[in-house]
Structure formats: structure tokens, C-alpha cells
Amino acid sequence: MWKEELRFYGRLIAIAGMIVCVIFAWHFFAKQHAVISVSQEKAETAAVQKETADKAGIKISDEQAELAAKMIRERTGGQPDEVLPSTGRTVRKDLETLAGKTGGYIIVTDPAKPQEAPLLKSLSPEKPLDLNVYNIKPYPNRLLEVTVYRRAADIALLHKVSVFKRTGYLGPAVSYDAERSGKVRVGLRLTIPLD
Secondary structure, rough: OOOHHHHHHHHHHHHHHHHHHHHHHHHHHOOOOOOOEOOOHOOOOHHHHHHHHHHHHOOOOOOHHHHHHHHHHHOOOOOOOOEEEEEEEHHHHHHHHHHHOOOOOEEOOOOOOOOOOOOOOOOOOOOOOEEEEEEEEOOEEEEEEEEOOEEEEEEEEEEEEEEEEEEEEEEEEEEEEEHHHOOEEEEEEEOOOOO
């Protein structure tokens, strides 16, 4: 009987491993890095943030779009996430490299012409330019975590918080352990995404 149980869990682990491999393959090979150029003025509006997220293939809520726009508005006149010194010849490659490092997508603006979107395709090869780069990482406002073990399970409802100037999630967690005669534990869970 224990051999059948072992075989069942072996198959379950193999299926979970295949699912993880497919997700990683999709994430690293199929996902395009989104580089979106807009004018500085438009980047500061929630409607354009929603539109740029759609272009990047990322679904965001109205609240997340407003937060992204607010972040750019607050940095206008100050420092963007990065200032990219480049030339017309290497700008696309430089932006793709930067976009690959983010967990979301990047918005590119031209600080010299805040009313116009940078025309990245029509730049002369030797023309030097500086572009403002904003990394947009749209995190969800809430997470529901469910973990199931052989004879135990836990569930947590987490809300977005700021932890050490980073996005984190904090909330109550409930754990049930059947091996300990049905013991239920309640606690607090903190999750900090690493990027």
C-alpha cells in the first residue's frame, strides 16, 4: 500500500515539475521585454499608464495605473529611475537590456522635449541623447496564498505594504496540521518579492 502512495506522490511531483518548467520556459523565452516611449506629460496620467501596461501585455487596475502615474509625476524635475546616455545606434539595445532587468516594463521619455514621445526608430546613428527611464512594476494589491502538503495545509490573505522602501505583503495566515491531531495555528505572514 505504501508503494502505491509513493508512486502517486512521485507522479504528483513529476507533474508539478513539468508545470514549473513550462512556466519558466514561457517566462524567459516567450516574454518580450516591453519598452514604451511616451511624452513626459502623458506618462504622468493614469489613462496612459493603463494604455502602456496593455501594450506591455500586463493587466493593471485603475488604482495601479494611478500609482504609476503619481510616481512619475513626483519624479518630474527630480531623478527618474535611470538616465540612459546613449546614441541612435545603440539606444534600442541599451533599452532592451534595461527592460530585461525589470519585473514589469519601462517607460522612456525625453527630458529635452517633455511634450513629445522619443522617436527611437528615426534617430541618427551618431546622435548622442539622454533618455529618462521609469521602471514600472505593477504589483497586485492583495495576494491569496494557499499551500497544501501531504497532511497539512495553510492559507494566507496578504495586503500590499511598504517594507524597507520595497513592496511587500503582510497579512494573517492559518495553518492546519492533521498529523498533530488537527492542530490549527494562526499567525502573521510577511512576503517580500525579490527582484
